[in-house]
Amino acid sequence: MTLLAVERIKLFSTRSPWWCMLLALGLTIGVTAIIAANWDNAPMPVLGAVFTHTFGLYVIMVMAALAVTTEYRFGTIKSTFQAVPDRISPMIAKAVVVVLLSGLVGLASAFGSWGLSWVLADDNSELALTTANDWRHVAGVGLVFAAGALLALGVGALVRQTAGAVSIILVFALVVESVVGFIPNIGDDIQKWMPFTVASKFIFGDPDPSAIPEGAGPPAIGELSPWGSFAYFAGIALVIYVISLVVVKRRDA
Amino acid sequence: MIEAIGLTKRYGKTVAVDDLSFTVEPGRVTGFLGPNGAGKSTTMRMILGLDRPSAGKVLIDGQSYAQLDRPLRTVGALLDAKWVHPNRSAKAHLLWLAKSNGLSAKRVDEVLDLVGLTKVAKRRAGGFSLGMSQRLGIAGALLGDPKVLLFDEPVNGLDPEGILWIRQFMQGLAADGRTVLVSSHLLSEMAVTAQDLVVIGRGKLISQSSTTEFVERSTENTVRVRSPHADKLGAMLADKGFTVREDEDGSLTVSGAVSDEIGDIAAAGGVVLHELSPQRGSLEQAFMQLTGDSVEYHAELAETGK
Numbered sequence: 001m002t003l004l005a006v007e008r009i010k011l012f013s014t015r016s017p018w019w020c021m022l023l024a025l026g027l028t029i030g031v032t033a034i035i036a037a038n039w040d041n042a043p044m045p046v047l048g049a050v051f052t053h054t055f056g057l058y059v060i061m062v063m064a065a066l067a068v069t070t071e072y073r074f075g076t077i078k079s080t081f082q083a084v085p086d087r088i089s090p091m092i093a094k095a096v097v098v099v100l101l102s103g104l105v106g107l108a109s110a111f112g113s114w115g116l117s118w119v120l121a122d123d124n125s126e127l128a129l130t131t132a133n134d135w136r137h138v139a140g141v142g143l144v145f146a147a148g149a150l151l152a153l154g155v156g157a158l159v160r161q162t163a164g165a166v167s168i169i170l171v172f173a174l175v176v177e178s179v180v181g182f183i184p185n186i187g188d189d190i191q192k193w194m195p196f197t198v199a200s201k202f203i204f205g206d207p208d209p210s211a212i213p214e215g216a217g218p219p220a221i222g223e224l225s226p227w228g229s230f231a232y233f234a235g236i237a238l239v240i241y242v243i244s245l246v247v248v249k250r251r252d253a
Numbered sequence: 254m255i256e257a258i259g260l261t262k263r264y265g266k267t268v269a270v271d272d273l274s275f276t277v278e279p280g281r282v283t284g285f286l287g288p289n290g291a292g293k294s295t296t297m298r299m300i301l302g303l304d305r306p307s308a309g310k311v312l313i314d315g316q317s318y319a320q321l322d323r324p325l326r327t328v329g330a331l332l333d334a335k336w337v338h339p340n341r342s343a344k345a346h347l348l349w350l351a352k353s354n355g356l357s358a359k360r361v362d363e364v365l366d367l368v369g370l371t372k373v374a375k376r377r378a379g380g381f382s383l384g385m386s387q388r389l390g391i392a393g394a395l396l397g398d399p400k401v402l403l404f405d406e407p408v409n410g411l412d413p414e415g416i417l418w419i420r421q422f423m424q425g426l427a428a429d430g431r432t433v434l435v436s437s438h439l440l441s442e443m444a445v446t447a448q449d450l451v452v453i454g455r456g457k458l459i460s461q462s463s464t465t466e467f468v469e470r471s472t473e474n475t476v477r478v479r480s481p482h483a484d485k486l487g488a489m490l491a492d493k494g495f496t497v498r499e500d501e502d503g504s505l506t507v508s509g510a511v512s513d514e515i516g517d518i519a520a521a522g523g524v525v526l527h528e529l530s531p532q533r534g535s536l537e538q539a540f541m542q543l544t545g546d547s548v549e550y551h552a553e554l555a556e557t558g559k
Binding site: 002003005006009010013014015016070074075076078079080081082083084085086090250252253 | 298301302303304305318319321324325328330332333335336337338339340341342345346348349350352353354355393
């Protein structure tokens with residue numbers, strides 16, 4: 001418990017996490033507000049309110065990566081390991097704090113976006129959260145943010161440099177996953193197993209594709225069920241994070 | 254007490270620390286001396302469990318660092334004063350450190366007071382001068398009231414006032430009965446700070462002894478003699494087995510003798526003396542001689558002269 005308090009003090013005694021959280025909330029909710037205000041001629045679906053969650057996801061992943069890389073950048077990781085030489089427990093404490101916080105930001109951004117859509121959309125008759133799927137579309141954003149943060153923590157601890165870790169995360173999520181789709185023949189098959197592609201199936205996917213309204217967003221691709229997709233994404237995040245723990249333990253600080 | 258036993262660190266083919274064994278006793282300031290790149294910082298990181306030794310081990314009061322329970326209560330260290338998040342306040346920096354080892358917020362205020370940073374405790378550490386950063390680092394090292402303290406080049410880049418403050422501070426810590434290990438590449442600084450010296454070069458132990466002993470052993474003591482009968486005196490001294498060198502101004506430099514002996518010999522031979530003054534070789538020269546072969550980078554003076 002004391003180590004959780006230590007990581008909480010570390011995270012909240014610098015400004016960048018605050019900025020990242022504000023930016024994540026502002027981007028997702030702000031852009032959703034524009035979409036909702038301009039949604040004419042048809043009732044706005046629940047999915048319409050969570051399109052923008054990926055913006056917040058990238059920002060939160062940057063925050064999580066920074067939580068580790070700044071410790072390396074400024075040498076405080078050495079003080080941390082001096083204070084707690086087993087190294088693993090402070091890294092786990094950091095993950096608990098950052099992952100919980102990211103999940104909360106995810107929930108706040110998704111329900112914020114949804115609530116604002118309710119207020120701003122001309123026709124909100126389809127926006128009510130009536131089914132389990134509706135709840136997953138919105139509340140699932142919290143889980144995706146949490147798992148994404150864990151992935152970013154792992155990448156940050158492996159790479160140890162802010163610029164490197166942030167580029168890897170953003171280039172992979174924004175460029176690599178789309179570009180692989182253009183590889184002839186096998187591109188599509190690779191793409192549907194890419195982690196961020198799979199993660200969006202968890203948010204957007206519906207067991208019954210015909211239930212997704214016209215123009216409700218990008219088609220969700222992937223072989224797995226929505227919850228299977230989340231398990232896949234979270235599994236990848238966990239594997240990378242555990243590898244980073246092993247490396248951190250063995251490497252000279 | 255710190256004991257290093259056969260401590261070795263290799264990076265690929267480079268041997269940074271080579272089979273190093275030494276002990277650091279409580280109640281004294283021990284200087285850890287060596288040219289830049291000799292392996293001082295690597296050794297200190299291994300003492301703190303930050304770097305894994307390739308061979309050998311370090312014990313702190315009989316235990317390895319990883320075995321210590323809440324280690325900040327046993328070992329305090331200042332390896333680099335810049336190991337602070339620049340946007341975090343001095344107080345927040347100490348608070349998380351204190352919390353990690355179950356130390357109270359009251360203790361944070363105490364150490365801030367001890368190093369004279371109470372007034373700037375809420376300011377971001379990134380805006381601190383080097384001297385203030387150094388004080389913050391020392392505050393962090395003192396948090397757990399540890400018995401063992403390590404400082405890596407603590408006076409580097411400080412103004413004379415800061416140097417004096419740190420020197421007296423470390424001596425005070427040793428006087429309390431603590432074990433204090435201070436690294437430096439300046440023998441002149443260590444000569445006035447440390448009672449014991451561990452000298453290394455290229456990762457190898459060169460000597461471990463008291464500072465006085467090291468200085469006496471390693472500096473060449475000579476006596477400068479001026480006399481109207483320099484030739485006669487020179488011959489008499491050479492007969493006694495002393496090494497005599499005649500300088501350009503006609504004076505003699507005698508090594509291997511103390512001034513008393515020379516005075517006696519001169520009186521016995523009826524030689525008039527105009528000057529008889531003991532000379533002490535510079536510490537820097539002695540240090541250079543000892544570690545000369547072990548300096549990693551020799552400046553290529555001839556090259557730059559072209």
